Amino acid sequence: MTYEKNREHFSNRYPTLMDLAERAKKRVPQVAWAYLEGGTGDEELLQRNRNAFQQISFVPRFCLGPLKVDMETKLFGKTYTAPIGMAPVGLTGLMWPKAEHYLAATANRLQIPFCLSTVATETPETIGKDVGDMGWFQLYPPKDTPLLQSLLQRARDTGFHTLVVTADVPMASRRERSKRAGLSMPPKITPKMLWQGLTHPSWTYRTLLHGLPRLRTVEHYTNNNDMKFVSGFVGNRLGGTLDWDYCRKLKDIWKGPMVLKGILHPKDAEKAVEIGLDGIYVSNHGGRQFNGALTALEALPHIVKQVQGKVPILFDSGIRTGLDAMRALYLGADFVLVGRPFIWGVAALGKYGGDHTAQILIDDLQNNMVQLGVETIAELRKSQITLS
Helix, strand or coil, rough: CCCCHHHHHHHCCCCCCCHHHHHHHCCHHHHHHHHHHCCCCCHHHHHHHHHHHHEEECCCCCCCCCCCCCCCEEEEEEEECCEEEECCCHHHHCCCHHHHHHHHHHHHCCCCEEEEEEECCHHHHHHHHHHHEEEEEEECECCCCHHHHHHHHHHHHHCCEEEECCCCCCCCCCCCHHHHHHCCCCCCHHHHHHHHHHCHHHHHHHHHHHHHCCCCCCCCCCCCCHHHHHHHHHHHEEEECHHHHHHHHHHHCCCCCCEEEECCCCHHHHHHHHHHCCEEEECCHHHHHCCCCCHHHHHHHHHHHCCCCCCEEEEECCCHHHHHHHHHHCCCEEEEEEEHHHHHHHHHHHHHHHHHHHHHHHHHHHHHHHHHCCCCHHHCCCCCEEEE
């Protein structure tokens, strides 16, 4: 059975990403949902991310005859069917077992990028087989060089060709919602957890078949698959050391396209270009890291102005529709990535949930470009807008 045979059914029953979110929420335990959806502090940035998109309205043009939107996008020497990809998500298998496998296969089928996190629950070796030529690897920078070199070599050897270096996690954020929900490493078997397992039988059954979520990429270096030990290793050995000299070293070691993720300040973007990085990834970590940050959409035009087209600009944080994607592309993003909604899709529909998520976004982007009266991103950027 393929997605195409069920596409009409899925499109009628789950026409928007929020429909997928509603079904996913019912199918995953509260602790997993809290981890996926949570921010930090009072989580006000999550809503500001969404509100920022709603401030931009377009002035459409009509009487233009038939329009055919061209979605094909070239980026870092690769051709993608649309300017939309899958952002990295940590601990993915907690939300749905085998999620990385399903999403990597979707990326390969649809020819859009999938970015595997260092702290995902599968390894480059297993996911590389599924993702084909569509694999990117997201790095939390290790403190010691041998570990860094090993991670990069493993990613390169398994076909991941674009490196996404996360800059916006100088230390772990508090993630209070996850703590209230009872998330701990390793997960503790409490009456509350047992009840969540019993009341979410599909998730529980698939988790028992696949095994409890583990940070499999990282546990390779610990000689210990105990989740508490591995989590401590992550906290002690990954992140917190990134500076511009480290970025230069990374670029020399990787010898391929390298993007710096989490950039919000134009001067940081300028410095990244100056030292030879290949792309700027504008993001506020989906509102999960620093609740006091500005929205990524607010930062985007200032970074576009600073970079002046010298390197491509990628974007994530808050995209929930194709219209949101169109707004980010209008403001100067060359490519957008989407995180939580792809997890919703898999948790809601399983193996082909990622296909449906991608089709919703791509179809909605195409539809809105036709409604506006443009066929290309270049035409889109010449459109007239109003700001609320």
